Structure formats: structure tokens, C-alpha cells
Amino acid sequence: MMITTFRLLSLVAFLLSFASPGLHAQNMVNNPSFESYTSCPSGFSTMGPPTNTFTVNNWYLASPGSSDYFNTCGTGQTAVPTNFFGKQMPRTGNGYIGGYWVFTDSFASREYMQTQLSTPMVAGQQYYISFYVSLAETNKAQVGSNALATYQIGAHFANASTNQFVNQLPLVPQVTNATGNYITDTVGWVKIDGMYTAVGGESWLIIGNFAPFLSQNYITYATTNVPNLGGYGYYYMDDVCVFNMSGAGNITVHDTSICDQNTSATLYGQPGMDSYLWSNGQTTQGSTISATGTYWVRSIGNCEAYVDTFHVNALGQLQPPKLGNDTAVCFGKSITLNAQNSAYTSYQWNTGATTSSITAGTTGMYTVTVGSDCGMFADSIYLTVKPEVPMTPALDTTLCTGAGYSIILPLSGPQFKWHLDPADAGTTQQPPIDASRAGSYTYYLTRTVDGCQSNPSTVQVNVLNTPKINLPEDTALCLHQQVTLGAAMDGVSYLWNTGSTECCINITESGLYHIKAFNYCGVAEDETAVQFSDCENCIWTANAFTPNGDGLNDKFTIQNLCPLRTYQIRIFNRFGQLVFSTTDINRHWDGTYNGQPCD
Template identity: 25%
Template sequence: MQRGYSWLLIWLVMLLPKIVMGQNLIPNGSFETYRNCPQQDNLLVEATPWYNPNRATPDFYHTCFNSGQMALPPRTGQGLARLFFDQGWGEYLGVRLTKPLVANECYYYEMYIATDTPNKYQTETIGATFSVQPIIAPASTEMFKVGPQVLDRLSSIPRLAWQRIAGFVNAKGGEEYVTIGSFFKTPPFLGFNYVFIDDISLLHVKLDLGKDTTLCGRKSTRLLDATVPNASYYYWNDGSSKPTLLVTKPGKYSVTVVTACKTLTDSIKVDYALDFDLGADTTLCNGQTLALNVPVNTAATYRWQDGSLQNNYTVKQAGEYSIQVTQANCTASDTIQVKYIRPPQLELGPDKALCGAELVTIKPIIAEGTFAWQDQFADVARTVNSSGVYRASVQNACATVLDSVEISYGACDCILYTPTSFTPNDDGQNDTFLAFGCGDITITSLSVFNRWGEVIFQTDKAPFQWNGYYHGELCEIGVYGWSIQYQLKQERQVTPGQKQGVLSLIR
């Protein structure tokens, strides 16, 4: 490495016009452009507008010429810089920002470094400092005695692997130069090392969703971008948490962005010049009509699918209907599909008055829809043995129809039937005393008495039947008395009842 330099070049570089490259305030931050292709060491001056702040000799390498000094490829692109550090020898990079920093504003700085001697690299020494005037020492190679705003906080660094150094800069105002190099630490004796540098950037941490705007129609969209360098949190007024939000309808949109430097908020109002909607695709019943309307606008022209030019349209048959509205240079359109179907049909039959233990099966007549009992009974047909009103529906996209049928056992006395004798001989025929009646009767208890009035059997739980035994022994042949308590439910009335009688136990 040559240790000589023409300092007149420094001032020539600083007099070059400012270079603007997107939002990055560091010109030529990736060392891609050059004045002349560098074909040897010590040629940082070729990477305009970078300059050498002191008498040391920083390097600039580019793939336009293979000097053999690039120990690893550039992180991006084709160029990179290299600094050398030793006892009494500190190299730096200097450049003028594309514009001065604004007081009390926040900026995000980032660069990438690598080394081929990680055992000699000293952490917490490589960084960047920002100043109003350039920091220069034309006659010295010593380390600058300044404090950097951004400093390497790496705990270690692997060999020839790009590592990011980043941080926030709170501007005092007017800072227009950045100096990059080693601060605070000098390599120990025989501890010299090289550091490669690439992809340097300085971004203004600000949030700007843009000015309030008007889009054409509901099919127009706008992508709101709230991306802020190194933000930790995004929150839009609709609850989403991504850096971007796609606007698909008019309204006011706001976002809050949190960084380690500051919290930012911004909002934007989005209107639609032609804000109309024909509605969702729909299904009508035969004979129905549908009125389609868009807002009246005297400055607009209208054209429906059949060429009609009014702002409304009456649908009378199935098909696709569309309108195109034009106002100035804005054209918006919408389409709706309309289908027609027959209305659903349901017939449960006439009300029925039943007697005693009669049963009836309700068989619904169904057409053009999906059937359901309102009490969630699973099958379509159902057999009924008690009074009640049974309701059902049939539904399709056109409509829902309801029907009901009333079953009543009040047309005659609801009878409780009991046998007069039974034969508990285990032959499978008439082995138990069992009472039954119409579906409106609910038995609540059964008691059996011997000839002296002693209760020999009693239960208040179903099944209400007696097998002829008492204390595990078959009772004697003879006559026994019984008593049954029950409830009769008819026409929404519940009436308690009791019936008594005798039966013969025979064999």
C-alpha cells in the first residue's frame, strides 16, 4: 500500500455537484460508479464523490479490473471499499451527503463490513460520524478523536462474511458530511487488519402516505406504502399490521409506525369520482323485477349492456347486466348476474283430530327447495302419536315458505288401557301387567295392592309394569288391585288424572 496522496483531489471532490440516488442520502453508497476504473490500490478518489479525509490511503476496488485485492465479492453490485488499520495508521472514507440533515429529524444509517482476519478485528470501533463541515487531517494518519453517531456493536465477526452495522441518527441540523472508519480503539502492536465496506445508506425516517386523492371508480385501487427503515411496528386504522395497505373503497386511512427513534403517524383521504355499485349477484322468483340504479350525475354519461343511456334499468329476465359510466377522463363499470327460479312449495296436509291410540304419518309435499322441520326432526316424513302443532319450511335462493299442521287427540276421550289379567309364567306371552294409552297420556306412577290393601309393588319411573313378584317370590293366583297416576296434555293444557282397577294373576 502506497502512503502518499495528493490533497488537492480532496477539495476537487468536495466541489462536485451533489448526487441524488433515490432516498439514499449517501451518494454512490455501493461503490458502483467510478471516474476511471481502479487498477491498483489507494484509488478511493476514483469512486466519486468519495474522498480521503487524511494522509492515509483507503482503497477502492471494482470488477472492471481484477487487481486480486478483493478477498470476497462485493455484497451487491461490482464495487467495494477497503480500509487498513494499524498502530498510528487509521484510514477513513468521507463523502458529502446529497442534502443536509434536518434538525430534530431521525435518520437510519446502515453499512456492511467484512474482514479476512477476524482474530485481529476489534469490535466497537468501526462506525460513522456526521458533521456540518468535513473532518479532515491532511498531514496525519492517526485515528480521529471524534465520537461516531453509529458504532459497530457486533460481539464477533466471522471470516469473509458481510455483517451489518446500523443505527439511528438524531440530527442536530445542517450535518452534510459523513466520515466512516475506526473510532475509540487502536489496533495493538502487530495487530493490523483490513476491513471491506459496501452498501452504505442513510435514509430519512419519515412517513408520507401522499396527498388526499380521488380515484376513478370502485375497481380502482391504490397501494398505500408506509414503509419506514427498521420499523418495529405498523398499525393501520383497520387493524392490519403490514407496511402496505391496498385501498379498495373510499374513506380515510391512517397508520402509526413505531421505530426505535420515533413514532410516526400519517393519514390520507381517498375519494372515488364515480362511486356506485350494482350490488351482488342475485336470484329472483319468477315474476319478480329488480331495479338497478346508479347515482345521477349531470356531468356523466351512462351506457347499459343493451345500449340504453339512462341511469336506471329494470331487470325482468335472467341474464348479465352491466353499466359503464364516463365522466371527464374517468370511466367506471360494474356488472351483476341475475337468475330466476320458481318459488319453493310445501304442503303438510290438513289438520287432523284423532282418538285414543291412533297414529298418523305426516308426509310433506315438497318442491323447489330444501325442507326442514322447525323442531329439528331429522326425517322428512314423521309419525305422530300426540297432540301438537308441527311446523316446517322449504327454502331456496328465491324465498322461504312455511306451513304447519295441527294434530289433536281432543275429538274423543283419550283412553288409558289396562289388561284385566296376566300370566307371569315366562312363556313370553302376557307375562307382565302393562298399561298404555293415547300419546297425550303420560303415566307418572303405578301401584299394586293385595286383597288386604297392602302395597306389594310401586314405581314412579318407566317402564310402568308389574311382573307379578313380591320380595323376589311369585305372588299367588288371585285378584289384585292397582292404581295409576297420569297427566293428560291436550290443547296446551295439562290435566292430572288417576285410574284404579283390578286384575287377575293366573297361570
């Protein structure tokens, strides 16, 4: 057996991680990374209330606080990277905005930023929002206060813009940073994101700290070592993203097979994303699975969203074809080579066949190459056809009656089998042969060599009659009578001295008749005399005899000239005594009674 794998994809991710078309979700935020402006910033108060653009386009204040715009083209207090509040490079591009989001003073006004979305939200549909923040370093020598950090940062969606003259906006954010996740990073950018199901009609986005003053939570990030000195927290913000997650265009479905031969495999979401969420709860790019089924992953990053659905089948089930070990068959036999597997899509044998199985009956190598969703596999098997086993020699046998019962023919051994029918299983014991009577018997004999059986030889056993002849004693008949001599025996030939070759002849003339019966079993001969006479005067006797012992006419005889069925003679003396009696015509009276001459 030889198994060859032409191509085996160990993970479906090889097919999928980089195969999706890179679906861009449409960002509903105008000027999301603050690259569009009317003039470069040169100081504070660079943003105005709704519809009033001071420097940065599409972004406005929502409260009396004066949020700020920073750009690499700016100077002084709002320059990039070094400005009044510290040093920070934009996450992307050249600009970002910032504001005070936490104070220890309840009378201080928090700062909020708002923008109008490109299209109103649709009721019941789900939207994704994300933005990045970084805590300003805060130059304490300039400001003279402690630096604070908070986690209470969120986003509120509204049907209209707001411009309330309050220190804290009385709004409830629909998306918030995780509780306790204090944002203290002054070097990098921290992502805040979440999902929002629209009520309908929301067209404005407001970002800031919406916690009531008495409910706000903060920690001191840096201190001036001045007792009882208050503090604040100033945050930069960049790369704001809002898009509709409910559109079908954001979903890619992959109907595929996991071709990993192990019991588990790893699926992958889109590379380079900021966050991942799998249907099984995992949040990494790769998700290890151990069962077939349907899985999905939502990959989000850089205001792009991908939803990949994997219909997984054949996990750990697909195997290369297995034709088995090299094998041998007997001459005239064949085997079925089967590569059937429901996961295979095509079959190609080196014989030219394209079916899942073939019948093989000649010596040689047989190779099948199968195709599947996981690639191409091949397996081979070498088949040897053993030489034909010679048939047993002819054992036709002729036996003669009288040889007995259960005659054993001169062929035996475990390699030979006797059969009463060519199709039966056969036995190593020769069937009994009854030679007590004539008949014909047919048997079949096979020979087994190296596990292979020869074609059956026909064994014909003929039991012949041993010739026997038993003609009657010499016979006398009347002229008008006839007699049949001989008896038939199957398988015996005959020859009479008359020239006849029949078993039996009808005799009508006096003479000596000789017969010879012969066959393979021998020769038998016999003869008899037949005398025909005139039976009108067939019995006579002399009227006197002289029992004096001189050898002349000493006995009383009956002369018979014709055949008799029965014969009896009784002789009485003059006193009525029975002196002689016989049924044998050849027995004669000598004239005595009880050994004494009769008077």
C-alpha cells in the first residue's frame, strides 16, 4: 500500500484569512480624524457651537467648555506634537481634538465634542462606534494642579445637536468605556468602542464624560505636591468611527471543509483588526474548534468591519483513500478495489476508470487519485495473480462387480478435494464407490496449491458386470417344442458357435450349443446339448429282463425318447408289496427287494 498526498490544506484559514474582499463599512462620521480644517489652530477656543466653524470642519462644542483643535500645522498652545497640555502625536494623520473631561471642582465646565452623522440611524439596526483617547501629560508648572484620570468616557446619540449652558450635560451615553478601566496612557492611544441599536432618527454624536458630578470617579495620575490642590483630566481624541453593522454587505459566508486531519483546527478572522468577537465567545483573531458546525467572527479595525461565517464540515474526517496492502488472487479470480468516500469529488484510476471502485483481475499496480475540497490524494496497491493450478490427471476408472464396496481410487491427500457437484465445497474424503452392482458414477476432483483451487476434473467410474454363463443341462425336447438359451447382462458381449452375438438365442434344432460372454472384466464360456425327438412313442421298455449278474439285460430300464416334466415309477410284487420306486429316470431296478432277489 502506498498513500500519496498531493495537497493537504491544514487549516481553512489558509483559504479564508486573506480571501475576503476587504469590505469597507461606510463611516457615518464626517472628518473622523480631524484632517479637514478652515485654518491652522494657533490658540485655545478653536471650536464653536453647532454650524459655527472656527478651524476644524464638522465638529462643534456642546457646552460652554472650549474644546480644542490640534494640528501639525498649528503653533503655540495647540501645536503638534508639543502643546500646552503635553506631547502627543496623532494616531493617524495630522490632527486631533481635546477637552477637559474630569474636574475636582463642581463648578468647572466639562467639555464635549459633537458632530452630525452623514445619515440618520434606522430604527432596530445595530451600529458600531469607536474612538481613541489619550490622557494629556499636563504641564503642572503652567497649570499648577493635579492630573486626574477617569474611565467615565462615553458617547451619546441624539436626534438633534445640543448646546446647553451647563457644566455637565444631563445626557445618558449609550456606549461607555468599561467600568474601572481608567485611561492613564499618555504615550499611546486607547480604543473605546461598543454596539448601539438605534431607536431611529439619531443623527448627532456627542462624546465626553456624562457622569453626574457626585457620581464621577477618577484617580490622581500626577501631583504637584501642593496640599488640597484640585485637579483635572484633559484627554486628546482621534479617529472617530460610526457605521451600520446590520447591512448584509458586511457578511462573507464561507462554505468549506476543514482539511486538518487532527481532531481540532483553527479558524481565523481578518488580519490586522483591532478587535474580534467569535460566536463561541473567543476574542482573538484565531478560534480553535473541535466540532463541525457554523461559526462566525466579527473583525473590526480602522473603521472597517468584517463578518465571516464558516460552515465547517469534514473536520478530522477526511482521509486519503486506503486500497489496502499488496495482495494476490488465484488465477481466474478478481477483487474489487474501493476508494469510496462521500467527501471525494472525483476519482481517476490508472486504468482509465473514473468510478469509485473497479474490478481488478490481472497482475500489476493499481493507483487511484481522488479529488476533494482539501486537495488531491492517491493510493496504490500491487495485485499478483497466481499461476493457474493444473487440473488433476484423468482418473476415469472401470471396476468389475464383485470387487466389493467403498473402493478407494489411487489418489489422495489434503491438496485434493472430491465433489459430487462442481459448485459444492468438496471434501478430502473420496465418496464411497459401490462395486457390488453395475452402474456409472460421476465425481469431480480439484487440487489446491498455495490457497488456489484448480478447475474440476471429471472422474467417471464405471462398474461393469463380471461375465457369468449358466446354460441348462443337456436337454431333450419334442419336435414341436423350442428352448431359449442364455441370459442378458448389462455391459457384456456374447458370441455363440452359431455366429450370433445376442445374449440369448432360440433353439429349434438338435445340436451342441456353445456361448462365450466377455468384456473388460473377463470371459465366461459354457455349452449344452439339445436333442429334439418324436414324442408320439417317447417311452418304452423291454417286456423281460434277466437279473442274473451276467451283465446282459440285468436291470429293468425305461427308455425315454422325449422330454419329460415329471417322472415316477413304482413296481409291486404279486402280493401287492412295493418293491421299487424312483423319480429319477436314470435309476433302474435290479430285480431285488431289500437286497434279496424277488421271485
